[in-house]
Amino acid sequence: MDSSQFREAAHSAIEEIANYYDDLPNLPVLSSVTPGYLRPLLPDGPPQEGEAWTDIQKDIERVIKPGLTHWQSPNFMAFFPANSSYPGMLGEMYSAAFNAPAFNWICSPAITELETVVMDWVAKMIALPECYLSKGEGGGIIQGTASEVVLTAVVAARERILRRRLAHMEEGEEKLDKMAEMRGKLVAMGSEHAHSSTQKAAVIAGTRFRTVAAPKEDGFRVTGASLRKTIEECKKKGLEPFYFTATLGTTATCAVDDFQGLAEVVKDYPDIWIHVDAAYAGSALVCPEYQHLTPVLEHFDSFNFNMHKWLFTNFDCSCFFIKKRKDLIETYSITPSYLRNTFSDSGLVTDYRDWQIPLGRRFRSLKVWFVLRSYGVKGLQALIRKHIGLGEYFHSLIASRKDIFTVLTGPDFALTTFTVNPPKPRGVSETAADQPDPAHESYTNDFMADAEGQYRENANQVTKEVYEKVNSKGEIFISSSVVCGIYMIRIVSANILAEKKYLKRAFEILVEAAEEVVKAKGGEQK
Amino acid sequence: MDSSQFREAAHSAIEEIANYYDDLPNLPVLSSVTPGYLRPLLPDGPPQEGEAWTDIQKDIERVIKPGLTHWQSPNFMAFFPANSSYPGMLGEMYSAAFNAPAFNWICSPAITELETVVMDWVAKMIALPECYLSKGEGGGIIQGTASEVVLTAVVAARERILRRRLAHMEEGEEKLDKMAEMRGKLVAMGSEHAHSSTQKAAVIAGTRFRTVAAPKEDGFRVTGASLRKTIEECKKKGLEPFYFTATLGTTATCAVDDFQGLAEVVKDYPDIWIHVDAAYAGSALVCPEYQHLTPVLEHFDSFNFNMHKWLFTNFDCSCFFIKKRKDLIETYSITPSYLRNTFSDSGLVTDYRDWQIPLGRRFRSLKVWFVLRSYGVKGLQALIRKHIGLGEYFHSLIASRKDIFTVLTGPDFALTTFTVNPPKPRGVSETAADQPDPAHESYTNDFMADAEGQYRENANQVTKEVYEKVNSKGEIFISSSVVCGIYMIRIVSANILAEKKYLKRAFEILVEAAEEVVKAKGGEQK
Structure with a gap:
């Protein structure tokens, strides 16, 4: 590939990438491939002769895209987000272009010095102590x-x-x-x-x-x-x-x-x-x-x-x-002869290799610099506040259906965690079924402890089933966790495409799934 | 930045990157900035309001490029190369676009499965045992x-x-x-x-x-x-x-x-x-x-x-x-509840997080796939053989001036290492100065050991001076090392733009520098 072929290939890639981002809300967030899907789509080994970019590019659509979980989709509400951004991508492009494993200052002074400066910018922006x-x-x-x-x-x-x-x-x-x-x-x-x-x-x-x-x-x-x-x-x-x-x-x-x-x-x-x-x-x-x-x-x-x-x-x-950076350097600094140079020996420069485990390092500060400048501090604040607001909105939806859900924590930093109420077996008296989640009350006697144990077991079971049903439908991607014996669902919607309407829809999906699970168990929720 | 602004910015970035690669042979390989050059060029903290991409892009020229050591320059002959390539850059672009810290299979099946397949391709290509x-x-x-x-x-x-x-x-x-x-x-x-x-x-x-x-x-x-x-x-x-x-x-x-x-x-x-x-x-x-x-x-x-x-x-x-991958998994596998999923539990999928230290991982297999397919095995072989040939050529140049240089090792994998012969002080008899590097001979008596010690000290000194002089001139970037007490210069020219003419010029620069150093010492070489 020469530079004119690269120009052509890269411009085409940019269009494909931009289209992908435009199309993200319409893509199923979760890949539906089964384990081992990819190998049969490719030959047994690399080609002997080079291939044209147009042929390779086609395979991104055929081989890769079906197996992607779209972390940038507004329907991605699992784990924590992994936000990409347009300025971030530009940072990765230039970083790849200026390709260098800059393990010490002289290996590319800009890589070290920009990192020191933008890390100071970040420290100030988040009000870290001096x-x-x-x-x-x-x-x-x-x-x-x-x-x-x-x-x-x-x-x-x-x-x-x-x-x-x-x-x-x-x-x-x-x-x-x-x-x-x-x-x-x-x-x-x-x-x-x-x-x-x-x-x-x-x-x-x-x-x-x-x-x-x-x-x-x-x-x-x-x-x-x-x-x-x-x-x-x-x-x-x-x-x-x-x-x-x-x-x-x-x-x-x-x-x-x-x-x-x-x-x-x-x-x-x-x-x-x-x-x-x-x-x-x-x-x-x-x-x-x-x-x-x-x-x-x-x-x-x-x-x-x-x-x-x-x-x-x-x-x-x-x-x-x-x-105290010396706390790192005293552990990680090893200088063999092939890494010695007058700049490092002078002590006037930072060699980040002595602050970390690997030797080589990528030019990551470029993307930080681009992001901070493109959004500005106010732009970043606005996005964070938007997500915090979306978290409050989703929490209000969950809290509005106390008959189905019990909030466990949040909204904290746009994350709400909750459990699904276990079904009331048919015929059980209203009074017993009306019992609130005992985990939310303080209790001291064995009766309550037993009651909590049984309630928790049932709630864990139904919450897990709802969680699995939602992900198997594939319209949204969520995750679950267990804390102190409580199985819960976590919803965090904090990527750059997050909107109220997606959270509204997530809530509807959760309600539907909860109702289906309860119905299948032959019970009904309060 | 919205997607149309991204299109514009990214297309412009591609042109800048392609121009940079076209221009590489003309750029001074080594940055000439002094420590601390960058901070005064930037404000004290991030901007409050976002800036336009055109303003940011201008600063790549103003702030970054003067501080780059150009690893892709054909005049980069230091350390080992860190080759970028056009298909490699395309891989980084798509990897940034499909941004995901794919720590387990379901986090993006394509990321795991392509890696397994291309690593098998690579193993076969380099004839690793089954x-x-x-x-x-x-x-x-x-x-x-x-x-x-x-x-x-x-x-x-x-x-x-x-x-x-x-x-x-x-x-x-x-x-x-x-x-x-x-x-x-x-x-x-x-x-x-x-x-x-x-x-x-x-x-x-x-x-x-x-x-x-x-x-x-x-x-x-x-x-x-x-x-x-x-x-x-x-x-x-x-x-x-x-x-x-x-x-x-x-x-x-x-x-x-x-x-x-x-x-x-x-x-x-x-x-x-x-x-x-x-x-x-x-x-x-x-x-x-x-x-x-x-x-x-x-x-x-x-x-x-x-x-x-x-x-x-x-x-x-x-x-x-x-x-035996279990040798890794038995050490690195830890599965908290928030990472459990039916695919991982089934044992049918690979979770590479259990083969490594970090949890998250980038989509690196894309660039491997692009490189293998763009070049083909034969294309890669041709490049490697070209570099091996260049190493032989450079070795022949150094070997042709036994009066100035002594080859220490190589050419091995395109690397030649050598020392500079110490000057013969004026007036010393021809016979003594004609003495070959005693390190190249076997010796058993104290006299020879002393002679070697003195010779080595002088050779080390002059080799170091030549090395420093060459790098301070900045036309080529080389590195040095010390093995078994021998200070030597290493020349490896194995990046994608490497050509005979650059090695010829590097040789001339080395000869010039050696002559200058010897002259400054008031001596002359044999």
Whole structure:
């Protein structure tokens, strides 16, 4: 392919992509292919001779599109959104054009320097405390995913506590043995509702992992008291807690841990690294009405949120802010001779490879720059507020049918979670069936506990069936989760095409499905 | 930005990108900005109101381009190449359009299934043993960088040996303690010339690290005997070697370890995971004349090479092949309730998140598919052979001036490494100055060892000066390295625009620089 063929192919691709976006509301959000659909559509191996682009392009329609789940569809209400945007796509195009694994400054100064500047822009935009700006001892870096960020933090935290505790020892076998022994006693902690990435990071780092309780009565939030309890339990067993993932917007319910309470605990345990994972909900911090959440972050060690979720920047783009960059560099810096250069040796430049696990890195800051400039802060605020409003609207619909649904949490950051009420068996007295969900009441006696157990089992069953029925119809895509034994449905509609009418329709689909499930069970809802 | 504005912006971007590629040979390969150049060119924070694309696009010229090091320039001869290509860029465009963090099958079946198919295509194309195909117990996955791959392998290897050794123990505190104790004795190994990623992976995994000797007399290759020696030394100290990175094309000299010898050692130590890192040179395996290297890989555990280096696929694209995928899944699989789904539970689909560290993943297989189809196997072979030929040509130029340069290694996979001969001080007798580089001779007595020491010191100094002078002139970009105490210059010209004339010019620049350096020292070369 030469440059004139590329021009032709790329212009044609742009038209196809723009048409795809125009057409998104009309496409079924969920692919209906069955496992293994793709292999029979392709030959057994690559062609010997090159093919024309027009032939390849045709296969996008034939082979790829039927197998896509359309995350940008307004009917995508599952997980959290992964927003793309037109400026984000332009960023990816230029990034691919300036293709470079820019592992140090001289490998492409613009890649490093734009990243430092836009991460400062982002930190200011979301009102992070000054300690996270690059002008002091901190700074921001773009990594791929929140999982990578959490692992990066966990390993840096593990090495930091070992450095601190064993500073008195000389380097050598004895110290290595002591470090190994200590590593085995280290405990990484996360909310029982924290994303699985913390547990996975602990596996990779070779440390233990403990969940911190965040029960329903605390709104699924980790409180200072709960964290302190876990720490003390660990200490009693001779274990050493060294890291905790605090969450601003848990995956299941968008709960926000009690940061003030956690900050109090940290004062007593300064060697525990607190990382705040705001992967999804952190984007709301562009709005002043959420910025009361940020001053307390100065007491913690690091923070991240994913612009690729809710800030209209194509995947991948996880913004990781660190209070003391030396906490990363002291773990991740290794400089073999083939990477040495006068700029790095001078100490005047940032080599982001020393802040992360991989060596090479893509030019991701371009898309951030394009998005921030195309929308402006006010444009981003308007989109976030629109989604928050849509969340309130959907919540009001669900709350309007207390006969069918029980709201569990929300609307929080555009997410509402709810359960489906179990059917009342025919002939059961109104009084018994009128019983509200006992989980919503405080209770102390065994009778109520048993009643809750039975109610919950029935509610879980019916909620799961409704969930599966809705997704199998394929008009909308939603997800479910289990928190504290409660099976629930989560609806979040926060992508760039989200509109009231789609949420209205989602609600109707849910009502229909609930009625069908109840009918099939031979019961009726209150 | 709406879709019509996107069309306009994107078409304009395509023209700018195509023009950039047309213009590449005329651009100075190395940016001449000084550290900190970018910040003063931009405001202190993001704009409040959105800006027009035409204003943003102008800033690419003003702010970004002056700070780019042009990896696609034919004058880029440093490190290893990071080839982009037109089909690769089209792949990135569609990947951005179909934006999805496809962490499991249902999140976009096409993303998972195309990856499985094209990784099988790649495995066949480079003649990997059948055990690395997905139809059996193995398979391929695209990860971001070789560093990620190595870490993924190291941690999986660490957990595999612990599982095997402690299979008899029941789960619980006692087993966790025992695991921690064992982890502290584990040793990851890599060639003394292996990429720094193995050492970094050992830090992250919390294990020890030992280099395996690969001296000059062995061609900088790790032999079976050398690996066995390191293993036995570790065992004697009560340590447990569990992992070794074998290299097909070391970073400094493109040395290929003695795979047959290593395979013999492995028979005696079946718990040691052997990963073969072919990051750069692996691309040459598309040519049958290199495929004698692959049958032995069946004795090892995993293999990777970076299509983003020498196979014309935009960064990032590291192809990781595993012989037994369960060795990854048993370490990396964690399934919280919000990720459960009927497809994954059925076991009929691949969830690549269980083969890797991050959860989300980009649609990277599209660019692989486009590249394989646009070039065809023959097209890729032709490009690789062209670069191999250019390497031979450059080597012949260097070898033609034995008065100035001494070839250290190569041409291997288009890489030649060499040193600059130190100047002969004025007035020294011809006989003494005629002395050839003693490093190239075998010697046994102290006199020769001293002579080599002095010669090497002088040669290192002059080679370093020549290297720095060439890069400071900025017409070509080259890199240097140190192996076994020898400071050398590496020249590899293997990007898509590489041509004989650029290597001819690079040679002239090197000769000029060498003559200037020698003259400045008041000496003359032989």
